[in-house]
Amino acid sequence: MTAPIEARWSHVGLNCTDQRRTEEFYTRWFGFRRARVVEADGVRVVFLRRGDVYLELFATDAAALLPPANDGPANPGAARHLAFQVADVDAFLAQADGQLPVSLGPLSFDAFIPGWKTVWVTDPDGMVVEVSQGYTDQSEEELARYA
Template sequence: MKWHHVGIQVQDLEKSEKFYEEVFGFSIEQRLELVGEKITFLKRDSIRIELIQSEEKEEYHKDNMHISWEVNDLSDWNIHLQRNGIIPTEGPIKLKNGWSTVFYEGPNQEIIELIEVANDT
């Protein structure tokens, strides 16, 4: 297992992109759209940040963050977690970029995402 990204829910995607690019030297890795969300992945060296903007302004929650780990085999991890009584809260989801992802809830209601990357660029 290795670290993949930290997700941050933002109010203004363009302003947030500019901030992380100009202040911390990140560059845009890719942009995605899911139902009701616009997403930008920023990358600097091995650090990746996911910025998430809900299309519904009232959906913004400043404390809505998640932890994500990249795994080699999402199916094996899902079996392992279910054997330990941890069931997915969302997913598995196959993204258009080839990634697969599943979300779980941790003991403190934190969101834990496991992601399998088909072709990491």
């Protein structure tokens, strides 16, 4: 077996009905900043960055294919949700002070990972965004049981 080609994460492209409102959501709640704006042939794309993670915002007037629900759509080929880690989900929700629409939770997953807690919110266009605390990887020994 040959080694995989070296690749690194690049970005997620999001369609949005109001780029400014979507940009404000991700900058306010998740610490992104505007990194670049590209305009060509009547199309404007806004790139947001946080560390090595980029979001690419495309304006659209198309209707949503799937309504936002719970932890996201289960349709193949559709992104289920975006996800961010915080130190404390309850503190995040307290800071949001009811300004974020919660689609599910918060739920505790202590039965799987002690301290893992998650809430799902939606962005201005209905993209489900998971916000969680306490996720940790399994050890190599634990993973070997699933080989």
